[in-house]
Amino acid sequence: MKRHRGPGIGRRRTVRALVALWLFIVVAGVGTRPGRAAPASAPTPAAAATAAPGSAVSKGILCGRLIDGRGNAPRGRTAILIEGERIMKVGPPDILPKGIDVIDLGDATVLPGLIDMHSHPFQSTDSYQVDHLRWSSAYKALKGLKAVQDNLQHGWTTLRIPGDDDMFYAQFDIRKAIDGGLFVGPRLTGAGHYISITGGGGDMNFIAPEQHPIADGLVVDGVEEMRKAVRQEIKYGSDWIKLLVTGAFMSVGDNPGDVHFSMEEIKMAVDEAARHRVPVMAHAHAAEGIKMAIRAGVRTIEHGTFMDKEAIDLMVQKGVYLVPTMYVGEYYADQGTDSPEMQKNVELSRKFRGEFERRVGEAIKAGVKICVGSDFGGFPPELNAHEFASLVHAGMTPMQAIQAGTRVASEALRWDDRIGTVEPGKLADIVAVRGDPLKDITELQRVTFVMIGGKVVKRP
Numbered sequence: 006m007k008r009h010r011g012p013g014i015g016r017r018r019t020v021r022a023l024v025a026l027w028l029f030i031v032v033a034g035v036g037t038r039p040g041r042a043a044p045a046s047a048p049t050p051a052a053a054a055t056a057a058p059g060s061a062v063s064k065g066i067l068c069g070r071l072i073d074g075r076g077n078a079p080r081g082r083t084a085i086l087i088e089g090e091r092i093m094k095v096g097p098p099d100i101l102p103k104g105i106d107v108i109d110l111g112d113a114t115v116l117p118g119l120i121d122m123h124s125h126p127f128q129s130t131d132s133y134q135v136d137h138l139r140w141s142s143a144y145k146a147l148k149g150l151k152a153v154q155d156n157l158q159h160g161w162t163t164l165r166i167p168g169d170d171d172m173f174y175a176q177f178d179i180r181k182a183i184d185g186g187l188f189v190g191p192r193l194t195g196a197g198h199y200i201s202i203t204g205g206g207g208d209m210n211f212i213a214p215e216q217h218p219i220a221d222g223l224v225v226d227g228v229e230e231m232r233k234a235v236r237q238e239i240k241y242g243s244d245w246i247k248l249l250v251t252g253a254f255m256s257v258g259d260n261p262g263d264v265h266f267s268m269e270e271i272k273m274a275v276d277e278a279a280r281h282r283v284p285v286m287a288h289a290h291a292a293e294g295i296k297m298a299i300r301a302g303v304r305t306i307e308h309g310t311f312m313d314k315e316a317i318d319l320m321v322q323k324g325v326y327l328v329p330t331m332y333v334g335e336y337y338a339d340q341g342t343d344s345p346e347m348q349k350n351v352e353l354s355r356k357f358r359g360e361f362e363r364r365v366g367e368a369i370k371a372g373v374k375i376c377v378g379s380d381f382g383g384f385p386p387e388l389n390a391h392e393f394a395s396l397v398h399a400g401m402t403p404m405q406a407i408q409a410g411t412r413v414a415s416e417a418l419r420w421d422d423r424i425g426t427v428e429p430g431k432l433a434d435i436v437a438v439r440g441d442p443l444k445d446i447t448e449l450q451r452v453t454f455v456m457i458g459g460k461v462v463k464r465p
């Protein structure tokens with residue numbers, strides 16, 4: 006039987022509920038955010054600049070060589086003064102006040118924290134789509150947290166996630182837990198999912214038609230579904246949108262040489278995302294798909310395998326960034342794998358490896374802005390920094406490659422006001438290697454010291 010409440014009790018309860026809601030808003034700081042909240046991973050520079058000098062604990066770093074990320078000639082013996090989470094001064098050793106805690110790294114080379122523009126923390130085996138079906142969101146979150154922490158230990162202080170395979174956006178819970186101080190981890194940004202057509206790289210094309218699993222990607226067809234998908238991605242924390250504009254190498258049953266989305270669909274994604282001030286990254290292998298994505302207004306091109314001269318010229322003209330993820334293809338070409346789902350990738354990587362390297366070389370010569378992206382993430386973190394060597398092999402100088410994984414990447418993220426270089430005012434995201442990476446770029450595969458936001462997380 007239904008119980009009735011007197012109107013008085015109901016009103017008192019409503020008042021109590023309103024007070025509770027008001028308290029929640031005040032405590033959670035919900036009412037203080039103007040518009041879309043900036044990702045807490047990257048606090049605004051203004052917020053830190055207001056911290057009174059001396060209010061935070063000072064510390065110093067001494068190193069034998071500094072590569073600042075700007076491309077300046079490396080400095081010799083250098084000191085870095087850090088206050089709280091920020092770099093205050095960079096100069097000769099005598100800038101360090103007496104009595105502060107100084108970490109002397111000897112003749113090690115110090116560089117800005119590394120930025121991986123293409124990291125999939127949930128993907129850790131050669132059968133990632135099968136893993137997606139086997140592993141719960143909770144398990145993915147736990148594994149993913151471990152993966153991003155391992156990446157940090159290897160010098161990657163910022164990761165951009167180009168969509169990953171958890172339906173419930175676990176990467177943003179990992180980010181929330183790190184930002185909330187529950188765990189130490191890198192700065193995270195990126196997309197919840199890769200948005201794909203039916204039968205595309207984000208769909209599961211090896212499942213019997215009578216089975217209906219939820220795919221690892223977000224599968225949409227048509228302009229209205231695209232609009233909805235973009236809004237949903239942003240609603241749950243994406244600060245980038247990721248489109249699979251063409252087929253992919255690593256998925257089953259589709260062809261990276263094919264263009265998947267129509268111009269109308271790509272345009273819709275870019276326009277809808279722009280309304281929320283969210284940029285779009287386009288996974289694109291086929292030349293035509295690369296050009297369509299650039300013309301529609303995306304900010305970064307992922308992979309770019311079959312780019313032609315016109316595509317390269319368009320990237321230069323429009324200032325679009327290229328994240329070629331070269332090493333992952335070389336890895337599969339060299340290693341091969343037993344995974345049946347990965348055979349297409351191995352075959353195509355072997356076939357197009359040389360051609361791709363030549364095209365990346367042309368893009369470097371033409372002046373395309375290129376960023377480091379590993380396309381690993383959940384794999385052994387030793388693999389990620391091989392990308393620097395691949396870029397050098399394709400024609401970059403070691404200095405250019407270092408900037409591709411630091412300052413240039415920070416500009417692509419629009420976080421160059423806070424990370425990407427070792428300069429006063431920037432967040433103290435700092436790494437060190439024992440030798441000279443300008444002489445041997447593989448030094449970046451052996452990071453010995455890591456600091457993030459002024460906190461030391463790895464020491465030699």
Ligand SMILES: [Zn+2]
Nearest residue numbers: 123125167380
């Ligand atoms: Zn990827």
